[in-house]
Amino acid sequence: MKLVFNQTDLMNSVNIVMKAIPGKTTMPILQCIMIDASRSRILFTGNDMELGIETEVKGTIIESGKIALDAKILSDIVRKLPNNEVTIVTDDKYTATITCEKAKFVIPGKSGEDFAYLPTIETRASVTISQFSLKELIRQTIFSIAVNENNKLMTGELFEIKNNVLRVVSLDGHRIAIRNLELKDSCPDLKVVVPGKTLSEISKIISGEGSELVTINFSSNYILFEFDQTVVLSRLIEGEYFQIDQMLSSDYDTKIELNRQEFISCIDRATLLVRESDKMPVIMDITDNGMNIQITTPLGSMNESMGVIKTGKDIVIGFNPRLLLDALRVIDDESVTLYFVNAKAPCFIRDDKNTYIYLILPVNISR
Amino acid sequence: MKLVFNQTDLMNSVNIVMKAIPGKTTMPILQCIMIDASRSRILFTGNDMELGIETEVKGTIIESGKIALDAKILSDIVRKLPNNEVTIVTDDKYTATITCEKAKFVIPGKSGEDFAYLPTIETRASVTISQFSLKELIRQTIFSIAVNENNKLMTGELFEIKNNVLRVVSLDGHRIAIRNLELKDSCPDLKVVVPGKTLSEISKIISGEGSELVTINFSSNYILFEFDQTVVLSRLIEGEYFQIDQMLSSDYDTKIELNRQEFISCIDRATLLVRESDKMPVIMDITDNGMNIQITTPLGSMNESMGVIKTGKDIVIGFNPRLLLDALRVIDDESVTLYFVNAKAPCFIRDDKNTYIYLILPVNISR
Known part of the structure; x- marks a missing residue:
C-alpha cells in the first residue's frame, strides 16, 4: 500500500x-x-x-x-x-x-483481518438537523446523566421523537434536563436511549456550524450519525427509559423571575465555602422583599440578597448549589423563571416556549 | 479592625x-x-x-x-x-x-499572636537588576535542578557574584545549566545557594518588565528580594556548592552549528516514540554530510537528517532527548553551537558571548 x-x-x-x-x-x-x-x-x-x-x-x-x-x-x-x-x-x-x-x-502494523468494520444497519427512520443544534442539545443535557453504571439507562440520554418534535432527556436521580427541538421534516414517532459517551464524543467532532447538517438514522439497536465525510455508529442502551411525563407538573405555588448571570455569580460565591466532602445546601429565602441566598459551612457563612420578580407564596428551600449552577450555565436566556410548590417538591426552571425544562430536587433543610 | x-x-x-x-x-x-x-x-x-x-x-x-x-x-x-x-x-x-x-x-479568624513575622536581616551585599532579567535567569536554569531531596544542594541554585558578574547555576547530576549576567553596579564577590522553590515562586510574582527593578540583598543565612511594594525573604541552603569550574572545558573535537528550532522539532518527533518507562536515547550521527538523528524504541523507529555546519571529527553520540529539549527551549538564539569531545564526554551548548553554558551528559550507546 x-x-x-x-x-x-x-x-x-x-x-x-x-x-x-x-x-x-x-x-x-x-x-x-x-x-x-x-x-x-x-x-x-x-x-x-x-x-x-x-x-x-x-x-x-x-x-x-x-x-x-x-x-x-x-x-x-x-x-x-x-x-x-x-x-x-x-x-x-x-x-x-x-x-x-x-x-x-x-x-x-497489523493485517487487520480480525478488525471489526462497522456493521450495516437497517434504518427505521432518519432526521436531519444542523450540527449546531445537535451540539447544543448535547451540551445542554449531558451534564445531568449519571456517571456511575449502577443504572445503565441513566448513563444515556433519551432521544424521543413525537409529533415531529425531538425531545432529549437526561437524568441522574437528583435532576432532569429536557430540551425540545422542532423538526423541519416529518418523522415517525420513536424512542431510543443513546450512550452518554457517544454523545460526548460526537459533540467533539461536529463543527457546531449552523449551516452544516447531520443526519441521524435510527435502527432497532443502533443510532447512526452521518455528516461531512464521516459516519458515527453507536449501539443503543437497551431497556425502557423512565416515565418522564409523570414527574413533570406545571402547577406551582411560587414563581420567581430573575437575572440569570447575577444568580450564577451569587451561587458561585456561595459554593466557595463548600468543600467536596461536606454537602451543604444553599438556602433560598424568597419573600415579597426579594430573595436572600444563604449558606453556612464549617468554613464560614455567606449571605447575599438579590432582586427577583415574585408571584405566589413565600418559600424557604435548599439546594445543592452545583445542580443549580449546572442548569443555569447551559441556559442562554438573560432572565430565567423558577417554579416551586413547597420545600420538599422539585423546582422547575423552564421557559414559556417549552424549549427547556430543568427539574432539580431540593435538599431537606428542616432545622 | x-x-x-x-x-x-x-x-x-x-x-x-x-x-x-x-x-x-x-x-x-x-x-x-x-x-x-x-x-x-x-x-x-x-x-x-x-x-x-x-x-x-x-x-x-x-x-x-x-x-x-x-x-x-x-x-x-x-x-x-x-x-x-x-x-x-x-x-x-x-x-x-x-x-x-x-x-x-x-x-x-485568629489573633495571630503566634504568627511569625519576617525576621530583620543584616545585609552583606545587594544588587539591583531588572525584574525581566531575574525572571529570565530563573526560567533559563530552574528546569535542571534536582526534584528529589537526596541532595539538598541540588534542589537549589547557585547565585555567585564574581568580578561584577552574576552567575546562576543549577545541576541535577545529568546536566548543568549556567547563565551569566553582567551587573551594572559593583558588588562584592559572594556565593549562596537559593532554594528552587523560592525562585519558582518569585518568578511568578515579578512582572517580567524590563523597566521594573528588583533589589537582591544577601545575608549569611537569607536572601531578600525587594520590588514594588513587596519583600520576599528566603532561607539559603547551607553547604558548599559543587565545584562547577572543574567540570567545564573549552576543548572540543567536534563542533556543530545548527538551526535551533529545526533541531527542537526533530528531537520532538523522536521523543514521541519514547514512553515514560523506557529510556531510549536519541542518537546523533554527525559526519561531513550533515547530522542524522535516529531513535529505535519498542514502538518503532524514526530517523531524520538535518543540515549542520560541522568542524572537526565525525562522532556518533546518544542523549536523553528530554535533556536536549529542556536546554534548547530556553535559549533564544536562532542558531546554536554544540561542542563534543567523544561519545562518553559531556556535550556543551554555549554561545561566544559567555551568556550561557548548558552541559549535558551523553547516554552510553556502545552497541
Missing part, C-alpha cells in the same frame, strides 16, 4: 477516528485505526464495539491496500510532522513507513 | 502573599495570611518559615487592628467578589466579616 496525504487532512481524520479508540482494552486490535485503501477511496475506521467511527480521508492512492496501525502512535506521529506531504507505505510484513520531508518513521 | 479595599488591589496582594503559604502543614497558623493594620500601613504577610512574603496593600484603614485569616478561603472569596469596594471588619472574637455590594461572608 502507498498513500499520500496532506498533513492537515491526515491529522484531522485521525483525530476524528481517535474518538472511537478505547483508552484501555484487552484486545490490541481495538486500539488500531484501520486504514483501508483497497478500493477507490481511503477509509479510516475506529471501533470499540460500542462506538464506531468511519471517515473518508482526502489523499492519493498510489498503490491500494490496507493496514491497521496503533491509533495513539499514528496520531502522535502525524501531529508532530511538518505541514507538508505525508507518505504512508507498507510492506508485506505489515510494517508501515511514514515519511514527511526529511523525517522517516517506521512502525509495526 | 475595619479596612476598605478595591477588589482588584486586594486580590493582587492576596495572590502575591499566597505564594508563601504551604499546601499542607501541621501548624494551622502557617496557612494564614497575617493582615496587620495596627500602624499607618496595611501589611499582608505569609510565611512558611522557609519562604516569607510581605506586601503593602493599597487600602483605607477606618479602624486599626490585625487578624490572621485562612489564606485559601480568603483568596477564594476575594476572587469571586464583584470588582467593587470590599470591606473587612473584625470583632473581638476574631471573626471577620467581608462585604462587597450585597454579598456578605463571615469567616473565623
Whole structure:
C-alpha cells in the first residue's frame, strides 16, 4: 500500500477516528485505526464495539491496500510532522513507513483481518438537523446523566421523537434536563436511549456550524450519525427509559423571575465555602422583599440578597448549589423563571416556549 | 479592625502573599495570611518559615487592628467578589466579616499572636537588576535542578557574584545549566545557594518588565528580594556548592552549528516514540554530510537528517532527548553551537558571548 496525504487532512481524520479508540482494552486490535485503501477511496475506521467511527480521508492512492496501525502512535506521529506531504507505505510484513520531508518513521502494523468494520444497519427512520443544534442539545443535557453504571439507562440520554418534535432527556436521580427541538421534516414517532459517551464524543467532532447538517438514522439497536465525510455508529442502551411525563407538573405555588448571570455569580460565591466532602445546601429565602441566598459551612457563612420578580407564596428551600449552577450555565436566556410548590417538591426552571425544562430536587433543610 | 479595599488591589496582594503559604502543614497558623493594620500601613504577610512574603496593600484603614485569616478561603472569596469596594471588619472574637455590594461572608479568624513575622536581616551585599532579567535567569536554569531531596544542594541554585558578574547555576547530576549576567553596579564577590522553590515562586510574582527593578540583598543565612511594594525573604541552603569550574572545558573535537528550532522539532518527533518507562536515547550521527538523528524504541523507529555546519571529527553520540529539549527551549538564539569531545564526554551548548553554558551528559550507546 502507498498513500499520500496532506498533513492537515491526515491529522484531522485521525483525530476524528481517535474518538472511537478505547483508552484501555484487552484486545490490541481495538486500539488500531484501520486504514483501508483497497478500493477507490481511503477509509479510516475506529471501533470499540460500542462506538464506531468511519471517515473518508482526502489523499492519493498510489498503490491500494490496507493496514491497521496503533491509533495513539499514528496520531502522535502525524501531529508532530511538518505541514507538508505525508507518505504512508507498507510492506508485506505489515510494517508501515511514514515519511514527511526529511523525517522517516517506521512502525509495526497489523493485517487487520480480525478488525471489526462497522456493521450495516437497517434504518427505521432518519432526521436531519444542523450540527449546531445537535451540539447544543448535547451540551445542554449531558451534564445531568449519571456517571456511575449502577443504572445503565441513566448513563444515556433519551432521544424521543413525537409529533415531529425531538425531545432529549437526561437524568441522574437528583435532576432532569429536557430540551425540545422542532423538526423541519416529518418523522415517525420513536424512542431510543443513546450512550452518554457517544454523545460526548460526537459533540467533539461536529463543527457546531449552523449551516452544516447531520443526519441521524435510527435502527432497532443502533443510532447512526452521518455528516461531512464521516459516519458515527453507536449501539443503543437497551431497556425502557423512565416515565418522564409523570414527574413533570406545571402547577406551582411560587414563581420567581430573575437575572440569570447575577444568580450564577451569587451561587458561585456561595459554593466557595463548600468543600467536596461536606454537602451543604444553599438556602433560598424568597419573600415579597426579594430573595436572600444563604449558606453556612464549617468554613464560614455567606449571605447575599438579590432582586427577583415574585408571584405566589413565600418559600424557604435548599439546594445543592452545583445542580443549580449546572442548569443555569447551559441556559442562554438573560432572565430565567423558577417554579416551586413547597420545600420538599422539585423546582422547575423552564421557559414559556417549552424549549427547556430543568427539574432539580431540593435538599431537606428542616432545622 | 475595619479596612476598605478595591477588589482588584486586594486580590493582587492576596495572590502575591499566597505564594508563601504551604499546601499542607501541621501548624494551622502557617496557612494564614497575617493582615496587620495596627500602624499607618496595611501589611499582608505569609510565611512558611522557609519562604516569607510581605506586601503593602493599597487600602483605607477606618479602624486599626490585625487578624490572621485562612489564606485559601480568603483568596477564594476575594476572587469571586464583584470588582467593587470590599470591606473587612473584625470583632473581638476574631471573626471577620467581608462585604462587597450585597454579598456578605463571615469567616473565623485568629489573633495571630503566634504568627511569625519576617525576621530583620543584616545585609552583606545587594544588587539591583531588572525584574525581566531575574525572571529570565530563573526560567533559563530552574528546569535542571534536582526534584528529589537526596541532595539538598541540588534542589537549589547557585547565585555567585564574581568580578561584577552574576552567575546562576543549577545541576541535577545529568546536566548543568549556567547563565551569566553582567551587573551594572559593583558588588562584592559572594556565593549562596537559593532554594528552587523560592525562585519558582518569585518568578511568578515579578512582572517580567524590563523597566521594573528588583533589589537582591544577601545575608549569611537569607536572601531578600525587594520590588514594588513587596519583600520576599528566603532561607539559603547551607553547604558548599559543587565545584562547577572543574567540570567545564573549552576543548572540543567536534563542533556543530545548527538551526535551533529545526533541531527542537526533530528531537520532538523522536521523543514521541519514547514512553515514560523506557529510556531510549536519541542518537546523533554527525559526519561531513550533515547530522542524522535516529531513535529505535519498542514502538518503532524514526530517523531524520538535518543540515549542520560541522568542524572537526565525525562522532556518533546518544542523549536523553528530554535533556536536549529542556536546554534548547530556553535559549533564544536562532542558531546554536554544540561542542563534543567523544561519545562518553559531556556535550556543551554555549554561545561566544559567555551568556550561557548548558552541559549535558551523553547516554552510553556502545552497541
